[in-house]
Amino acid sequence: MSDRRPTTERGRIRIVGFDDADSSQRDSDGSPERTDAGPQSPTGATGATGAAEPVETELEGTERHRLADAWHRFRRNRAAMVGLAVIVVMAVLAVFARPIEVSTAEYTIAIQPVSLVPHDPHQPAVGPANAPPSLEHPFGTDWAGRDQFARVLVGGRYTLGIGLVAVLLALCVGIPLGAIAGYFGGWVDEVVMRIVDVLYAFPFLVLAIAIVPILEPIPVLGEGFWTVVVALVVTGWIGYARLLRGEILSVREREYVTAASALGVPDRTIIRRHVVPNAVAPVVVQATLNVGTVVLAAAALGFLGLGLEPGSAEWGAMLSRGRDSLAQGHWHITAFPGLAIFLFVLAINLVGDGINDALDPHRDVSDDRRRMR
Amino acid sequence: MALLEVEDLTVQFYTDDGVVRAVDGINYEIRRGEALGLVGESGAGKSVASLALLDLIRAPGEIVGGEIRLDGRNLLECSTDELRGIRGDEIAMVFQDADAALNPVYTVGEQIAEAIRVHEDVSDRAARDRAIDLLERVGIPEPAARYTDYPHEFSGGMQQRAVIAMALSCDPDLLVCDEPTTGLDVTVQAGILELLEDLARESDTAIQLVTHDLGIVAELCDRVLVQYAGEIVERAPVEDLYYDPKHPYTVGLLASIPRLGDDRERLPTVPGTVPSLVDPPTGCRFHPRCPYAEDACARRSPPLVEADTETPAAETAPDAHLAACLEYTGDLEDGLDYEVQVRDEPPADRSDRDRGGETR
């Protein structure tokens, strides 16, 4: 029991004794309660060291730590894992559906000899025209009697190839331009951003329609694959440039960059050490989601008969005669290539959302503007 | 009967790490016209306890037990519509961070008038006039002109005044102020406090002031509750609390207030941080941070009792001085070893008498 009497005087108060009673003294009294308390008592202490740790670790270390965390979160996201599985399966099927051969004038080398389907996707009349699905032709045949199953599987090569190449090239253009614009500002920024604004004024397909006749006669770009890729890159890079510039502007405002700058750290180092790690997450997310957009756009071009050679086993191009076959009642010709696009784009979106949540768990909102461009 | 009686209120939050009992069975009452302070560090559950009064706890939080009686009516048994009628009309709230508390796309005046229209059957015109009167009452110059201003056109202090005007719009019986001056400049803080003081003095509105700042409580409140880790650890009339703190945590809080003319080299702080409420410490929740902790503290949870008589909290008068420390149930061997020095105007006159039961 306390025998302290309440003070009756009024005035400034001051506590004496509280800080003197250091906890270590109490411990030396032989009280074991510190160890008794076990998991609870160090809460304060571990909290403090836990916060201090990242400060002391090397930048590379925290980066790796963050990636491991992100991967752990991603793996727990069932929808994203399903999406990833779908993409992997589609990629494997596309690669191993038919052998891949490189031919020169003299001889032909098979890079990939496995053949999962018996029919050549370009071989006409392997069966009756417009045959409905059967054991021999699981997805039926098209108007020329070509095997739809082989065409859908091999068509994945176009889709995955265009999606991957177009997005990578767009990143190669957009990231440096956005970084330069954001970091140096001034007239450089002004010029780059006005170009971005101008290109934003043209919807992708409209621009592609205008670009295709310009690119088509260039022999290197022949075949149409590269025509489509170039059209997609011309419209694709602006999204990354804008995003990266915005990220850099916001990072640049932060104090540590100002501090590094004041200490005479070279610009290159500042960008690499401070700006890039912060901007990477949104760029990765946007690039992933863009694969979906790009695939849809490429398929739309194929559907319109632009770019790729007519008769290519590209999913969009396979639908270009869909209107006629529908009128004749051949549902299977439209169903399978459409389903393939749908599945792939859905999977990419699931993965993109998953990456977004994994890299930036606090900003759970994915910015859906990304999906439009 | 007291205006507000809170009995055994318990609020839980369901988080990824586990269930957090942010408020763990607290009891208190507020009498009509009284100003009650609720103090503690951030994370002690003060704001949650206040939001619970209006049943404004949203998922993932939930009030899991207890009663909140306003004039004898248990709010937790009210229908949604009855509760809506009470919110803003009988119990109003002033929030921390007025900038966020105001909707950026509506004018300040409209947001005040809206609060009037929702509870009273008045014309738009009348609501507008009353809103302008309220703006004037809380000390906003040219209230008629400022009525049509948007929140971002107000300074921080003005915004807080506008939020107070909104809370006062229907003459509430109880005004809950959650850290009303946090984040404001010191001079602006003083203005807001003065406004609240006038309110506390002149109107018969009761105030529950939630803060981590003991200085504000001293200026404004009649009685004080000290909350730690979801529990109330001390309750006392304001002067008793300051001049004769009973709980080591309160002592720690008081010791960490910087003062003019302080001759100590460094200010003591309460060591450590508020414990995780997912897995609160056994026994007395303060014991891991308490310089006076003994073996018993980790094992036994101290009841809230009247410090001098050991009377259990439920049987005491509202003005009794209660504390939850084993010291007051006679279970502490070494006692509490601190003293309160009162320095009167000639600072030389130092009273040096309260040496607690350090030797036994």
Added chain:
Amino acid sequence: MSLGRYVLTRLLVAVPVLLGVTVLTFSFLHALPGDPVDAIIGYQSVSPETEASIRAEYHLDRPVWEQYLLWLRDALTLEFGRSPVTGRSVAATIGRRLPATLALGGAAWLLALAIGIPAGIVAAVKRGEPADELSRVAALAGIATPNFWLGLVLLLVFSVRLGWFRVIPPDAPLASLAMAKFMLLPTVTLGTASAALVTRLLRSSMLRELEAGYVRTARAKGLRERTVILKHVLRNSLLPVVTVAGLQLAFLVDGAVVVEQIFSWPGMGRLMVQSILQRNYPVIQAAVLVIGVSIVLVNLLVDIVYAVLDPRIRY
């Protein structure tokens, strides 16, 4: 700064962008392989005299910068020359096709808002509940469905199998009941993806706004939850939806190019696809210009509307 000054500065920023759009469109004919005259003449064989007169008509005998200025002057007066395929005025053709696309795009946009806004609100308010899960799955499916495929499937089911709609547009004025009925399927096809985007965008911005302090204030005032959501939260949440209106327009134009093809809709998209297959370059050039300028102007309008909706924006 006043709203007027703000509008003026936005206008000034739009001028260089508009110039850039015209320069890019102008360069189109010159970037084509071969002589621009061939691009204008198309597949016709013409006498050297006619060729010379075309050269003069399109100012191709002048230096490039002069050509640009003269072309710009012509474009400002909506003088786009004649179509080498039909011989008709390009401006008149576009004038005929534009309303059809505006009607289709407008209807699709309204549909997208009519579905997307309620769905976004419900998803955000019922976060984590079945209604939210359903709307998220539906929105994701809407984004992943290629519009040309959706159009074909709708056409197969409702026009070919069930026979509820015509397969090609009726021979009726645009503002007629028969046309309105026909427009239903193309509108749904075009609007689905936009509706999905609006749903997701509104859901995420609403979830962000629901955390804001003013929501708690509004509840503490005693407002109905309905009022809190529809008056306080929705208006703030719609701001990001407004900012993407320009992107939405570009997205709808892209969709229209495909959807008009499927439903034989006589709009700008079909005109461009036809023209590209016929190598009808003057028409393409004019169409690209009209679309580019429209999008710049819509973006300008969006900036102004945004400033009106959000009182904090005044530069």
